[in-house]
Amino acid sequence: MKNQPSMDERDQFDELLEAVGKSVEAKPEKGWEEESENKGQIENQDSEKHD
Amino acid sequence: MKQKQEFYAESELRDAATRLEQERIRRCLDGHRPSQQALFEAYSSKMLGLCYRYTGGLQKAEELMQQGFVEAFSKIQLYRFQGHFQDWLSATMLSNIVRWAKADLAFEEYPEPVLAESYFEDIETDSGLHSSDIVEMIVSLPAAYRVVLNLYSIEGKHHEEIASLLRLEEHTIRNYYTRARMLMARLIAAKGRLHEIALETVTILK
Numbered sequence: 001m002k003n004q005p006s007m008d009e010r011d012q013f014d015e016l017l018e019a020v021g022k023s024v025e026a027k028p029e030k031g032w033e034e035e036s037e038n039k040g041q042i043e044n045q046d047s048e049k050h051d
Numbered sequence: 052m053k054q055k056q057e058f059y060a061e062s063e064l065r066d067a068a069t070r071l072e073q074e075r076i077r078r079c080l081d082g083h084r085p086s087q088q089a090l091f092e093a094y095s096s097k098m099l100g101l102c103y104r105y106t107g108g109l110q111k112a113e114e115l116m117q118q119g120f121v122e123a124f125s126k127i128q129l130y131r132f133q134g135h136f137q138d139w140l141s142a143t144m145l146s147n148i149v150r151w152a153k154a155d156l157a158f159e160e161y162p163e164p165v166l167a168e169s170y171f172e173d174i175e176t177d178s179g180l181h182s183s184d185i186v187e188m189i190v191s192l193p194a195a196y197r198v199v200l201n202l203y204s205i206e207g208k209h210h211e212e213i214a215s216l217l218r219l220e221e222h223t224i225r226n227y228y229t230r231a232r233m234l235m236a237r238l239i240a241a242k243g244r245l246h247e248i249a250l251e252t253v254t255i256l257k
Contacts, residue, residue, distance in 0.1 A: 013232065014204040020185045021205035024100035026255035028113055032091035032120065033084070 072136060079127045087124055094137060095120070098144050103255055104201050105148045107190040115151055119144035145206065149216050152198045159195075160223050180242055182253045188238040196231035203228050 072093070078086035098119060102112035123143040130139045189197060202213045203224075210228065214221040 010204075010207070013235075017185070017189070017200070017204035017235075018207065020182045020253065021104055021189065021201065023182060023252045024104055024186055024255065025096040025252055026099040026103050026109060026112070028095045028099050028116065029109075030113065030117070032088045032095070 073132060076127060076130060076132070076136060079124055082124075087120075090136075091120055094140055097137065098140065100253070100255065101141060101144055102148060104186070104189060104205065105152070105198055107192075107194065107197060109255065115147055116144065119147045122147060148198075152195075153217055156194050156198065158217060158219055158223070158227070160220060180239065184242055185239075186253050186255075188235055188242075191238070192231055192234055196227055196234065199224055199227040200231040200235070 072090070075083075075086040075089050079090065095116065099109075099112055099116045102115045102119070103109060106112040106115060119140075123140055126143075130136060189200065192200065198217075199213060202208045202216070203210065208216075210221050210224045213219075214224045217224070
């Protein structure tokens with residue numbers, strides 16, 4: 001067993017995960033316009049129901 | 052001399068990009084859709100990557116990301132142009148992710164601590180690993196383990212802060228982290244050597 005850092009001490013493992021994790025990217029399926037237009041339609045439908 | 056000119060040219064480009072972004076943010080204060088769209092296009096891949104690390108699935112990740120952007124644009128007046136906009140946006144996404152985790156994930160209380168001997172398992176083996184392998188390992192963890200590992204190792208939050216965010220006991224968070232780390236150690240040991248990983252942007256393909 002190697003020298004063990006304390007439970008709160010970040011080590012190479014955490015640093016590696018941080019570097020890898022922050023590099024993750026993914027292309028969304030929907031764009032903002034499409035999404036916000038859908039939201040607008042839903043909101044309009046909701047307000048029509050209330051009317 | 053040429054290097055100096057290139058340096059100043061790059062610096063001017065960066066300044067111009069920053070000014071353009073700040074102008075877009077100001078326009079978003081009035082709900083300007085093209086500016087919202089431009090900011091969405093600039094940051095959605097990174098924000099979806101962030102959400103995916105927590106959800107482990109792209110559909111839920113995209114749902115959380117869209118909610119996060121809606122929230123960010125609705126309170127964009129809180130961004131004070133101090134620090135990078137991406138950091139402020141990431142923090143907004145993270146608040147949304149934490150709300151989802153608290154509402155939808157089952158966190159068990161672990162009264163017994165994990166044995167200290169197994170806490171730092173040796174995670175070196177003989178073959179190489181890629182960043183994408185590590186990401187796949189993270190997203191394959193049980194959801195609650197994955198959330199705690201993300202918050203501690205990747206976001207750099209302390210156990211105490213995570214406990215407060217998720218409204219759990221601190222020792223429970225430590226146990227989740229330890230168990231997540233042990234699982235990761237096993238997965239890494241089965242696949243490769245930690246210090247040989249070449250870092251690159253990991254693009255998740257559908």
